[in-house]
Amino acid sequence: xxxxxxxxxxxxxxxxxxxxxxxxxxxxxxxxxxxxxxxxxxxxxxxxxxxxxxxxxxxxxxxxxxxxxxxxxxxxxxxxxxxxxxxxxxxxxxxxxxxxxxxxxxxxxxxxxxxxxxxxxxxxxxxxxxxxxxxxxxxxxxxxxxxxxxxxxxxxxxxxxxxxxxxxxxxxxxxxxxxxxxxxxxxxxxxxxxxxxxxxxxxxxxxxxxxxxxxxxxxxxxxxxxxxxxxxxxxxxxxxxxxxxxxxxxxxxxxxxx
Numbered sequence: 001x002x003x004x005x006x007x008x009x010x011x012x013x014x015x016x017x018x019x020x021x022x023x024x025x026x027x028x029x030x031x032x033x034x035x036x037x038x039x040x041x042x043x044x045x046x047x048x049x050x051x052x053x054x055x056x057x058x059x060x061x062x063x064x065x066x067x068x069x070x071x072x073x074x075x076x077x078x079x080x081x082x083x084x085x086x087x088x089x090x091x092x093x094x095x096x097x098x099x100x101x102x103x104x105x106x107x108x109x110x111x112x113x114x115x116x117x118x119x120x121x122x123x124x125x126x127x128x129x130x131x132x133x134x135x136x137x138x139x140x141x142x143x144x145x146x147x148x149x150x151x152x153x154x155x156x157x158x159x160x161x162x163x164x165x166x167x168x169x170x171x172x173x174x175x176x177x178x179x180x181x182x183x184x185x186x187x188x189x190x191x192x193x194x195x196x197x198x199x200x201x202x203x204x205x206x207x208x209x210x211x212x213x214x215x216x217x218x219x220x221x222x223x224x225x226x227x228x229x230x231x232x233x234x235x236x237x238x239x240x241x242x243x244x245x246x247x248x249x250x251x252x253x254x255x256x257x258x
Contacts, residue, residue: 005064020056026202033085033210049209058218078142098127108250109133115154118162153181159188165212186243
């Protein structure tokens with residue numbers, strides 16, 4: 001029996017990013033997930049999850065889980081079956097992301113403190129430590145070993161495939177910012193809505209409530225979300241981005257790539 005979802009609202013809601021009117025946009029079953037393209041479909045649960053889309057910045061979100069506790073999310077989404085809907089979660093993604101961080105910042109690694117925010121089982125941080133980074137820690141509220149809030153501030157905060165999981169992205173970004181040095185940088189991934197998103201609607205593969213994908217950004221929404229905290233953004237592509245107040249010296253070479 002799935003934890004009760006928030007009562008459906010057919011009226012427009014205020015956008016969680018810019019506050020503009022966000023009309024009801026579409027509905028999917030709770031079982032919809034991002035691994036369906038690989039032929040893995042789950043039985044329908046008969047639990048509709050409604051998404052709203054902002055008419056100002058284009059942000060897509062659901063408020064269905066806004067009343068859930070961390071325990072609810074652990075029980076219903078980030079449970080032992082989560083690997084079925086995100087098979088890259090444990091090894092493939094943290095391994096490739098660790099290589100990315102090493103490739104981008106390896107020249108300064110002996111001086112850099114890194115926090116992997118939403119880092120799952122900690123493999124990315126373990127890999128960075130073994131490769132010579134000054135420090136690398138993991139924070140993830142849904143993993144017992146790493147659920148303790150991080151102490152201090154970091155030169156680099158990585159946040160891979162995490163923003164789309166935040167029911168309150170404004171508060172989530174604020175938490176990331178609070179762990180980042182004034183002269184630091186946030187390197188993160190979240191897939192932006194494609195130009196033809198309206199043609200796909202909520203059938204777009206990245207909209208997956210079973211994965212916990214509750215916040216789907218347009219480019220305008222992403223820029224606005226970080227601007228709200230005094231940060232600039234730059235994107236390498238539609239999935240990989242960085243945010244900063246002023247680009248730190250150890251990242252100046254990235255201007256040619258972003």
